[in-house]
Amino acid sequence: MNKFDAPERESVVLRMQDPKRVRPKFVREPDMDKVIDALLRLAMEISVIRDRLDIHEALAELHGIPADAIESFEATPQIEARRRERRDRLVRGVIADLR
Amino acid sequence: MTSRLYEMYRPTQEEHARQAFVGALKSFVNGEMERDLVRRYHEELMPAHRERHGSEPTNRYEAIPVMESDHDYQLWCSAVYSSQDLLWETTGETVDRVLPAMDARAAELEADPQRLGTLTLAPTLQLPSPIDSVEIHRQPGGYYYRQSQADLSAAVLYMGSVEIYRNAKGFGQAAQPCDTGVGRNLATLVSSRYPDLQPTRVLDLGCGVGAMAMGLKQALPSAEVHGLDLSAPFVRFAHLWANDLGLELHMRQADAAATGYDSGQFDLIVSQILFHETWHDKLPAIMREAYRLLKPGGVFFNVDIPYQPDRIGLPEQVLNHWQVVNNGEPFWVAFAETAIRPSLIAAGFDPLHAFAEYQAVGGGREYFVFGGRK
Incomplete structure (x- = not known):
């Protein structure tokens, strides 16, 4: 037995929310304005992507592509490369905001 | 596959x-x-x-x-x-x-x-402190x-x-989880250093979820490959995964310092990143145990991180130190500051064959490799 033994299994996501996992503070001057800039930009980008996805899924269904075709879709290396490039750009943009 | x-x-x-x-x-x-x-x-x-x-x-x-x-x-x-x-x-x-x-x-x-293979669990095993209360990598x-x-x-x-x-690293969605290449690469490193060695019984200490043991079995199909770890979930998963890949492996939950195997049973004992993820006070006992388990002529071969402080600049040391304090690497510093070759000799390995050195592995990266021959 050890200190992590628990009578019932807790989901990993719940374990992450354990109040004992206190997030240390590293940034001495948090500059909330920069943080808000970055968060709002992210929220905006997520909203844009959600709207765009909704259009794609609605169009696909209109044209007879079933909804589970999305889940079973296999990305080609070209598509993966395009996604990687977008993610990298997003990471750079957010970090640049926080600098 | x-x-x-x-x-x-x-x-x-x-x-x-x-x-x-x-x-x-x-x-x-x-x-x-x-x-x-x-x-x-x-x-x-x-x-x-x-x-x-x-x-x-x-x-x-x-x-x-x-x-x-x-x-x-x-x-x-x-x-x-x-x-x-x-x-x-x-x-x-x-x-x-x-x-x-x-x-x-x-x-x-x-x-x-x-x-295929065997799974030996130790339900009454007392996990050594402080290892039992550490969240490695958080x-x-x-x-x-x-x-x-x-x-x-x-x-x-x-x-x-x-x-x-x-x-x-850009492998994408189609990549297989936990590639076993790490074990095949290790087999190559061992055979280039010891071309005469023909391992028939191999033990991976601190085998984790089994990626290296599986790669070793793929590289040395006629050898009997054993994997040992303190974590029951890890060895159970490794047993499951080995069966999934059609590989016969022998997994055991045990302390690497007190394995429960008979003496002189193995001609190759390996580990990968075991020593920087275990409590430094256990290092001498693990090395003595490896020496005890080897057959005469058997080889002990370990791969770990090349972050000894005298090898890297001050800002890199500061970044590493942050990882130690904030990212669940409590055993890293003591390992990096341990004189490994003298520890091997103290555990019984012949000074003529005991080694601790840096090995380039391509892409500008290097491993810290150490071990000896009985």
């Missing part, structure tokens, strides 16, 4: 998209951002410090406050910490979803008399979570996090 486990683990499109983002974030903060901090230290922070104080930091403890005063360094700390939380959160989402199927598959296999619950129960979550979570690192 088709893998039933891989099909079970497969993240959904949304989970994959989140995990891929975490991979991209990690790749940036641990790559370009770190290189930029090292450059800033040498070109800006250290010269400014010298200007003000008339001297340069001479060790990492003097360099830490110099870097801590820098906003970009503070941002790096915060972003690395966030990225690690996101790693566990996004992997956890997939693990929580697939775990019931994994648990059921493990139960089915363990009841199957036709299964993995929620640690490597031993619910170790006495039928629960694979610690192992699946570990495996899934490795998959994100693979995504960060």
